[in-house]
Every structure is written in C-alpha cells, then in structure tokens.
Amino acid sequence: MDVKDIIKEENLVYSKPSLLSDKITHYCPGCSHGVVHKLLAEVIEELGIQEKTIGVSPVGCAVFAYNYIEIDWQEAAHGRAPAVATGIARVDPDKVVFTYQGDGDLASIGTAEIMHAANRGENIVVVFINNAIYGMTGGQMAPTTLLGQVTATTPCGRDLERNGYPLKITELIGQLPGAAYVSRQSVHTPAAVRKCRKALRKSFENAMAKKGTSFVEVVSTCSSGWRLSPVEANKWMEENMFPFYPIGDIKDGQKAEAGDFMQQNLKN
C-alpha cells in the first residue's frame, strides 16, 4: 500500500513544508534546531520568497542548515554570519538575508559582528538559537550558560568568579537603534511553536520592508549537551532557562530615524 492510499488528500491536515529537503538531519533527538528549521521553511514558503532568500549558516551544530532548506546559502566563519549577511544584503538589497547562529557563535566569538550589524540597522533577520551550551564541540560552557550549570568546561558548575555572568545579549540588542524587532521565543510546545513562527514571519516581513535588523532568540534545548532525555531537557529548560531568559517581545517597531540622533548644532 502506498502512502497516498493511506493519506487521502481531503483528510490532509498537515504536510511538510515544500522547502524542507528530504535529507535526514544530523540533529540529536530532542534538539530544537529541527523545529526552527521547519518554521523557517514554512515562513519563506508562505511569503513566497524562496528565490529571494539567502541563508547564512554558522559554525556550530547548524553549520549544515544548508542541507535542509531549499534556498541559496552561504556558510560563514565562526561568529561572522552578520558580516557575511551584511555583505550580501548591501550588494543585493532586493534579497532577503537571514543568519542562523548559536550562542557561542553569536554571543561569544561573534559579539562584535552582531552588535555592529544590528547597530547599522542592516536589513537582515537574525535567528539566534540559545541552548546555553556549545553543542557541536561537545558541551562546553557558552556565554549564555547559567550560573551553576554543569558543562564540559565547568564540571563543578559555572562559577561567577571564574566565568562571569551569563550574557543576556538579546536585551543588549534591544537597546540598539538599528534593531526593528527583538523577541525571545521557544519551541517546546505547539503553542510556543506557533508564537515563534509568528515572530519569524514578522522578522522576514520587516526585512522585506527594510525596517532594520530583526532578531529572534529561540531558547532551545540541547539534550545531548545537557546529558538529559528530550523530555527532561524540556523540563529543565522551563524550570531553569525561562526564569532567566523570559519569553516575549523586547522591542517591536522599526529602526530609529536619523533625526532622533542628529546633534542640532553640529558644526564641522
């Protein structure tokens, strides 16, 4: 029996987004990356911008994002995706460019690039996967790792004196005049997935309307890195990450006007 015989067209309530490739992902069970990929594929398809969208994948677990979504991609050096996206968006202003970055990529090695891209108000979308750990390299401390959280490089838990504070980079981005929309989402329940998709859709619409930088953090799980089962990981995230990284919009609007910043009596 063929799958078509089982699933009748009229009974179809859900289908895989056409832009999601059939390639089996390399992600671990319970990882949030796959869900966010699906949402991106849906939003790009919905907006009908497959031919205009250029993705920039990071160094991190999502380095192979280009294998899973059927658009043109560039793979950036670790942390440099916002600079790569700037290069593309500046020479091809008719394109819709997004970066997809982990917390090590965006909030540690690439802090300068994300700050300055958002401060210039580049018309790009930034998808920021915060799983509080370096997934790809085997679970080391990330800038977003919580105090007390055990990782491969904080075996006794993240220590304030040694490692400093967990970085709320999304709140920092929210302060920048070049940012149009800054939001923190998650994908651990169907309701959260729907909200996250709305945030992503708004971000892509902003980029198309040239409103400035749109930034969506997705508080995510890394069951392998956290050494938890997928179900336990969701629970751990809700109990420990959400209080410190509260879900919701941080800024919603568009980049500031020059007039707000010009010195009235500036003389050269």
Added chain:
Amino acid sequence: MGELRLMKGNEVIAEAAIRCGCDAYFGYPITPQSEVMETLMAREPWNQTGMVVLQAESEVASINMVYGAAGAGKKVMTSSSSPGISLMAEGISYIAGAELPCVIVNVQRGGPGLGTIQPSQADYFQSTKGGGHGDYRLIVLAPASVQEMHDFVGLAFELAFKYRNPAMILADGAIGQMMEKVELGEFVARQTTEQVDAQYGSWATTGKKKSRAKNVITSLELDSALMEQNNLRFQEKYRKMQQDEVSFEAIRCEDADYVLVAFGSSARICQKSVELARAKGIKVGLLRPITLFPFPSEPIARLAKQVKGFMTVEMNAGQMIEDVRLAVNCAGERNPVHYFGRLGGIIPTPGEVVEALEQKLIGG
C-alpha cells in the same frame, strides 16, 4: 590616451576600483593605506556607479563582508595594511576554500606586531605561502609604480574571476603614499543583476530558481575523500596559474653578469642601482617579479645559466631569497644567491645596494 592625473598610490586604488566596475569595498582604517577608503568615500561612487562602500567595525568583519558579497557573484574588494591582513587571515582562507573571487590590497608596513607605519615587504611569506590555515594560494601582484597600482586592480579582478580565487595586490607604504603621474582607465559599467545571474548563477547565491539546484557557498566537507578531491582541484588550479600567469620585468639582463631580484618599492631602488653599477663598469641587470605567486622561477632558472650570481634586494630579512634559491637550485644550477635588505621600515638606498653587490657577489 586616457585621463592623466597626479595621484597617490592609495588614491588610485580607489579610482581604479570605481572605474573597473567594482561592486563593493569593505574596509577598516589603518596607516599607511587609509586614503583608499577616504578617497572612495569622498568620490561617493554609490551616486555614480552604484558601488557600495562601507566602513566595517574591524578587518575581521571587512573580509567576511567581502566573503558574503563575493559569494553573491559580485566584484568586491578590501584593503588594509599588515596587522589588518593578519586579522583577515581566517576569512581569506575561507574565501580560498569556498573558491570565491575577490581582491585584497595589502599596503605593507613594518612588523612584527604593531611595528611601524613605515614601508616594508615583510609580508612576502604571509602573502605568497598562504597566510591563513590550510593549503591555499593567493594570486599575488606586486606593483612598483602608481600606474601599476591602477592597472593591477583591474588585472587582479580578472585573474580572481578567471580562477575563482582571491587575488592580492601586495604594495607597501612607499608606493601607497607616493605621488606619480597616472593614466586612468575608461569607466567600465558594473554588471547588472541579470549579467551576474547569467555568468555566475551556476555557483553564486543569486537566489534559488526552480530551474536549478540550490547554490551553497561553503568551504566545509567532512568526508575526507571528498575533501582530498577539493584540495587536489585547488592544487591543479595553482599549477595552472604557475603555467599561464607568471609575469615579470627584466631590465638590462641580456648581457648581465649579476642580476638583482627585487619587487615593488625595492625594485624601483634597484633600477637606479643598475645604472650606478653599470657606470662603474659592472654589468648588472634587474629581474622584477610582477607576480609573486605564481613566482617567475623559470626566467630566473634561465638567467642562472648566464650570470655569475644573484642578489635579492628586499625590505625584509630575506624572504623571497628562498624562492630565488629554489628556482636556481631546482634547475640544477649552483650560482650564489645573496640577499641584501633593510628592515623595520627603512628603504635601502641605490648606493647601499651596489656596495652590497660588490661585497657579497664580486668581492666575495
């Protein structure tokens, strides 16, 4: 005859970029090359040709912006000086690995470290042997005049696109800062989106059409067997450059007993040294590599059959001398190959060069 102007080497890089239809420049200020971006900003090419000029937050950002724009199939460049080029090394390696065309200008200053802002040629190894990680080569052009600063911008783009490989113009503070008469090229229109799509749509991120598979710009390949194939393809490309793109200038080498080998600023000095030596009755010639990679090994090997010896003149501790020795020795010749140079931002004088030649080659 094109338009004639008196210009600084750095300024002419900017003018040549606009004129040859460059799509974008990304850079970060550093002496002695800041005039490149300053000239571009003053010229406002975005109003004339639509060229993008952006001051980035660092050289790390500049080179990655170059990666993005080059990946989109555009003619894109950056410029910097030695410390900034070091900072770009990872990005340059990615560009070579992803096989993207771009032009990088290095107006060298003395190192190591923050060093000096005075001219130097101490980045010869860095430029010609890789510089970043992995087995890759840059096409390296060494201008010796303001005119060549102009001409090599267009040439570097041509070679970069021909081989889909980054090309470097390796200048130094002296050529960047000096003023000379220069004949400017005609304006070449920037390529339209349709032209870029038609020419580079097979690999560049021009937007995925239904009619083609997605294009992915990446240097990553985790399957070692495939990564080895990639590397072999790169090596084949470098061999082809060695075969087809070597460029050099030979000055009074026909009857020479001794040949100076020098590039860029020091080649300018050596031109005078050749005259001084000849006035003394010493038959000296000058071989000036114009491409540092691919290196003119064959012309040097040919000269080795004729001359008594070589002396490289370099504004570094003796880097190119290794390539000259390789060229001579690999040809089975045993001519002495000496080095003379000044370091730390000091430019040798023509007289010093002749003195060194007499001491090392003739007296010795």
